[in-house]
Amino acid sequence: xxxxxxxxxCKILIKYTLMAIAKMENCMEYPFSAIEAKWQKIWQxxxxxxxxxxxxKPKYYVLSMFPYPSGVLHIGxxxxxxxxxxxxxxxxxxxxxxxxxxxYDSFGMPAENYAIMHxxxxxxxxxxxxxxxxKQFDGMGFLLDWEREVSTCRPDYYHWGQYIFxxxxxxxxxxxxxxxxxxxxxxxxxxxNEQVEDGRCWRCGSEVEQKELExxxxxxxxxxxxxxxxxxxxxxxxRVMTMQKHWIGFSEGTRIEFPLEADGTLIPVFTTRPDxxxxxxxxxxxxxxxxxxxxxxxxxxxxALHDFCKKVINEDKVLRGSAExxxxxxxxxxxxxxxLNKHKVQIxxxxxxxxDYGTGAVMAVxxxxxxxxxxxxxxxxxxxxxxxNWEQNLVxxxxxxxxxxxxxxxxxxxxxxxxxxxxxxxxxxxxADNAWxxxxxxxxxxxxxxxxxxxxxxxxxxxxxxxxxxxxxxxxDLPVLLPDNVQVGKTTSNPLLSVPEWLNVxxxxxxxxxxxxxxxxxxxxxxxxxxxxxxxxxxxxxxxDPAKAKYWLPVDQYIGGIEHACMHLLYARFIYKFMRNMGxxxxxxPFARLLTQGMVLKDGAKMSKxxxxxxxxxxxxxxxxxxxxxxxxxxxSPPEKDVEWNDDAxxxxxxxxxxxxxxIEGNLDAIKQGLAFEADVDKLSSxxxxxxxxxxxxxxxxxxxxxxxxxxNTAIAAIMEHLNKxxxxxxxxxxxxxxxxxxxxxxxxxxxxxxxxAPHLAEELWQMMSFEGLLHESGLPGxxxxxxxxxxxxxxxxxxxxxxxxxxVPSDMDTESLKAEALKVDNVARSLEGAEIKKIIVVPGKMVxxxxxx
RNA sequence: GCGAAAGUGGCGGAAUUGGCAGACGCGCUGGACUUAGGAUCCAGUAGGUUCACUCCUGUAGGGGUUCGAGUCCCCUCUUUCGCACCA
Numbered sequence: 001x002x003x004x005x006x007x008x009x010c011k012i013l014i015k016y017t018l019m020a021i022a023k024m025e026n027c028m029e030y031p032f033s034a035i036e037a038k039w040q041k042i043w044q045x046x047x048x049x050x051x052x053x054x055x056x057k058p059k060y061y062v063l064s065m066f067p068y069p070s071g072v073l074h075i076g077x078x079x080x081x082x083x084x085x086x087x088x089x090x091x092x093x094x095x096x097x098x099x100x101x102x103x104y105d106s107f108g109m110p111a112e113n114y115a116i117m118h119x120x121x122x123x124x125x126x127x128x129x130x131x132x133x134x135k136q137f138d139g140m141g142f143l144l145d146w147e148r149e150v151s152t153c154r155p156d157y158y159h160w161g162q163y164i165f166x167x168x169x170x171x172x173x174x175x176x177x178x179x180x181x182x183x184x185x186x187x188x189x190x191x192x193n194e195q196v197e198d199g200r201c202w203r204c205g206s207e208v209e210q211k212e213l214e215x216x217x218x219x220x221x222x223x224x225x226x227x228x229x230x231x232x233x234x235x236x237x238x239r240v241m242t243m244q245k246h247w248i249g250f251s252e253g254t255r256i257e258f259p260l261e262a263d264g265t266l267i268p269v270f271t272t273r274p275d276x277x278x279x280x281x282x283x284x285x286x287x288x289x290x291x292x293x294x295x296x297x298x299x300x301x302x303x304a305l306h307d308f309c310k311k312v313i314n315e316d317k318v319l320r321g322s323a324e325x326x327x328x329x330x331x332x333x334x335x336x337x338x339x340l341n342k343h344k345v346q347i348x349x350x351x352x353x354x355x356d357y358g359t360g361a362v363m364a365v366x367x368x369x370x371x372x373x374x375x376x377x378x379x380x381x382x383x384x385x386x387x388x389n390w391e392q393n394l395v396x397x398x399x400x401x402x403x404x405x406x407x408x409x410x411x412x413x414x415x416x417x418x419x420x421x422x423x424x425x426x427x428x429x430x431x432a433d434n435a436w437x438x439x440x441x442x443x444x445x446x447x448x449x450x451x452x453x454x455x456x457x458x459x460x461x462x463x464x465x466x467x468x469x470x471x472x473x474x475x476x477d478l479p480v481l482l483p484d485n486v487q488v489g490k491t492t493s494n495p496l497l498s499v500p501e502w503l504n505v506x507x508x509x510x511x512x513x514x515x516x517x518x519x520x521x522x523x524x525x526x527x528x529x530x531x532x533x534x535x536x537x538x539x540x541x542x543x544x545d546p547a548k549a550k551y552w553l554p555v556d557q558y559i560g561g562i563e564h565a566c567m568h569l570l571y572a573r574f575i576y577k578f579m580r581n582m583g584x585x586x587x588x589x590p591f592a593r594l595l596t597q598g599m600v601l602k603d604g605a606k607m608s609k610x611x612x613x614x615x616x617x618x619x620x621x622x623x624x625x626x627x628x629x630x631x632x633x634x635x636x637s638p639p640e641k642d643v644e645w646n647d648d649a650x651x652x653x654x655x656x657x658x659x660x661x662x663x664i665e666g667n668l669d670a671i672k673q674g675l676a677f678e679a680d681v682d683k684l685s686s687x688x689x690x691x692x693x694x695x696x697x698x699x700x701x702x703x704x705x706x707x708x709x710x711x712x713n714t715a716i717a718a719i720m721e722h723l724n725k726x727x728x729x730x731x732x733x734x735x736x737x738x739x740x741x742x743x744x745x746x747x748x749x750x751x752x753x754x755x756x757x758a759p760h761l762a763e764e765l766w767q768m769m770s771f772e773g774l775l776h777e778s779g780l781p782g783x784x785x786x787x788x789x790x791x792x793x794x795x796x797x798x799x800x801x802x803x804x805x806x807x808x809v810p811s812d813m814d815t816e817s818l819k820a821e822a823l824k825v826d827n828v829a830r831s832l833e834g835a836e837i838k839k840i841i842v843v844p845g846k847m848v849x850x851x852x853x854x
Numbered sequence: 855g856c857g858a859a860a861g862u863g864g865c866g867g868a869a870u871u872g873g874c875a876g877a878c879g880c881g882c883u884g885g886a887c888u889u890a891g892g893a894u895c896c897a898g899u900a901g902g903u904u905c906a907c908u909c910c911u912g913u914a915g916g917g918g919u920u921c922g923a924g925u926c927c928c929c930u931c932u933u934u935c936g937c938a939c940c941a
Contacts (some may be wrong), residue, residue: 007940028893028894029892029893080871084925162916195923238858238859239859239935239936242857242858242859242936243858243859243935243936245935246857246858246936246937247936249937249940251940251941253941255859255909269941270940270941271941272940272941273941284941304915320939322938322939323855323938323939324939325939327939351939352939352941353939353941354939354940354941356940357940357941358940358941359941361941362941363941364941365941369941370939371939371941372941421888429866434876442941444937444938444940464901515915548927562935562936565936566936616911634869635866635878635879636866636867636879637866637867638867641867643866644865644866646865646880647892648881648892649865649879649880650880651880651892652880653879654892655879655892655893655894656879658893658894660895662894705870708870709870711868711870712875713866713867713868713878713879714868714869714878716878716879717867717868717877717878718877719878720877720878720879721877721878724878747867794874796873796874798873798874798921798922799921800922801873801921801922801923802922803874814869819879827908838921839921840921841873841921841922843873843922846873846874847873847874847922849921850921851875851921851922852921
């Protein structure tokens with residue numbers, strides 16, 4: 001074993017002692033710890049984060065998606081909430097009654113699993129985690145209205161989730177259905193379609209199976225059409241709206257019923273291609289189809305059919321949904337009748353038809369649908385061309401692939417010869433006239449399965465009575481409290497079944513023995529209305545007072561990750577529309593503006609414990625201060641982009657704040673003196689005129705970048721530029737009164753500009769310069785147009801688009817003089833020797849462009 | 855496969871309406887002060903060419919519109935994201 005001599009304890013001790021002395025001598029770091037603690041206390045004492053429910057000021061509701069209380073703040077939180085805090089402080093300065101609440105998405109499997117692992121109870125571990133996170137939030141100095149805190153696992157919150165469930169139920173928007181479900185064995189619960197990613201569980205990543213279960217559903221599909229309409233959002237990223245539109249997947253077509261040959265039972269199908277209906281050569285059903293299930297029951301001896309259905313349902317879990325999977329099927333031995341031409345149609349059970357889209361049955365037209373074509377070729381099912389291409393040369397036997405383009409109708413009785421595009425509506429009308437079907441709409445969106453077979457969630461307020469059936473728990477018995485003494489851990493059944501004293505109740509209607517529903521709600525139910533609870537978080541009569549909701553809602557600025565585009569954000573919009581129908585809220589959308597912030601990456605990947613690439617924000621706060629962390633995160637890139645973590649760039653942010661502190665503390669006398677004077681602009685040197693211009697120019701850019709564009713990186717860059725100009729004035733103590741006034745103004749605006757991004761230091765400097773009050777009530781910094789007009793302007797001169805010279809001219813010079821002056825510039829004149837000038841274009845304030853034949 | 859977004863120095867990024875490409879920061883190079891340095895200050899930093907002035911090239915690649923294109927149009931490539939048998 002070798003020893004590095006530089007690592008000997010003695011050397012290290014000497015090294016660090018020397019460094020410590022050096023630090024004390026040079027005072028190189030501003031005292032961020034003391035400053036941050038000081039201002040956090042003042043903000044709390046003055047309650048500036050606590051927004052009243054009303055008043056003269058217009059309201060502004062800033063909301064960042066609430067976190068799962070993991071117990072520690074990670075960089076992602078710091079980044080996300082720094083954006084929200086910057087917006088909140090900007091809006092306060094702007095004069096709004098700005099409100100920024102915070103809470104915890106505290107139900108759910110991670111909490112349950114964590115408790116199991118630590119041999120504790122989720123209620124205990126969750127509350128511990130919340131206390132710890134609260135401390136860390138305060139350590140960041142965020143202006144959070146803690147009087148509005150909510151935590152979804154507390155009875156005073158989930159009470160109202162149960163209440164909302166009941167109202168949904170009474171409104172016919174809740175139902176129970178037995179069906180095949182996405183089942184995660186690892187999590188021991190079902191998953192909504194949105195929660196399955198590439199056939200895997202969105203949380204734990206294990207393979208999702210299909211399991212037949214009876215489940216509770218919310219009828220989100222009733223709102224499908226309305227959810228496609230985004231006309232009432234003020235500003236959402238196009239990307240999110242597109243993702244939701246695709247997810248909802250609107251499709252217009254025709255519903256047609258094919259009677260079974262045997263007994264006339266009608267099989268409804270949905271098609272977007274009614275023009276191909278005369279080309280139907282078989283019917284394709286999935287094994288889950290009720291008719292198929294019925295035939296299976298009727299024919300226990302039909303082993304081929306049984307085996308096939310079993311195989312498709314059980315074995316093809318992941319692959320079945322994928323387009324690459326080979327199409328397979330088995331002839332059912334039955335036929336149905338095409339109602340239009342009365343032809344007999346074979347019925348096949350296949351693996352490529354989805355039970356839960358459309359009607360769960362497909363009229364197969366192999367000539368004009370690629371999937372049907374492949375299937376027909378494989379099983380020698382006839383192919384019949386009913387739409388001819390423009391060359392009229394399609395022959396079924398010679399086709400290599402389906403012809404899916406429009407064309408001319410053929411083999412379609414009295415529709416022959418017309419363009420297929422026109423035939424769509426004509427055939428649909430013909431179908432409707434004969435009562436075989438009708439025009440209809442279908443959505444890809446499925447109803448929202450909200451049942452979870454887990455303990456740590458909101459109990460569904462339902463009692464199952466042998467006599468009365470499904471009975472809602474009466475309002476006065478709400479909330480159905482989640483019992484504490486539950487056997488958690490790997491159970492094969494629902495954990496709540498293990499608590500008999502909770503499970504067994506009397507039926508509220510007939511008083512007989514009955515049992516509680518043991519499923520709990522998907523945690524997305526909890527988060528689909530929390531933004532409204534913040535408006536009235538302590539209400540014990542209602543989810544919230546509609547009057548308060550009307551004051552605060554919609555959320556003016558919502559901030560969160562893109563990963564919630566098709567889950568949380570869709571569910572929240574759905575529940576909001578329901579609450580609107582109930583008269584609890586106004587308007588159609590819960591979130592007026594949405595900002596999807598990027599992730600903080602390290603080594604190109606999302607930070608995670610398992611990858612071991614995390615950065616602990618607490619360490620950064622302790623060592624450099626939360627102001628540094630905020631400035632770093634906001635400066636690194638525009639808020640919606642991912643940021644790659646960079647230690648060196650963090651130091652840059654720290655240096656920036658130190659430079660500011662040094663500038664103001666070191667020149668405090670000059671600044672204070674200067675604040676008493678007013679500058680006579682005409683007497684200023686060009687250097688000081690430049691500084692005056694910088695103050696106003698920077699403020700203008702800052703206002704535009706931070707308020708209009710929400711580009712905090714460039715707003716901070718503007719402050720840096722201005723700081724460089726201030727620092728360049730080397731001897732402020734020797735300035736005259738006019739110059740001192742300009743200098744003091746230049747330094748004096750910095751705290752306000754800094755406030756949204758580094759609020760602690762900003763307050764400290766503001767106070768240091770003896771300005772009154774706190775910065776959130778200082779108003780927005782202003783600028784004056786007259787100082788943005790400079791005496792001279794630099795014009796660029798181009799010849800045929802190439803830069804050939806520059807000239808400094810009075811800013812009021814007229815166009816003709818500009819042209820003349822430009823031609824006199826040395827390099828321009830030289831370049832134009834012997835050339836023929838064709839045109840001179842003047843762009844006012846910027847450039848003279850000469851088009852010439854050289 | 856379909857759909858969307860993006861591609862700019864060594865790096866993060868800027869250029870808001872077609873008008874000086876590379877602001878600002880990081881890193882790097884040189885210098886000052888130094889026992890030391892995650893300190894401070896000064897100078898430089900797209901590539902090529904030149905002693906220098908100049909000039910040439912340059913925003914994934916190719917074409918186009920324009921006095922002028924990172925920005926607008928067409929084609930190609932790459933990356934990221936979303937959807938993926940949706941009848």
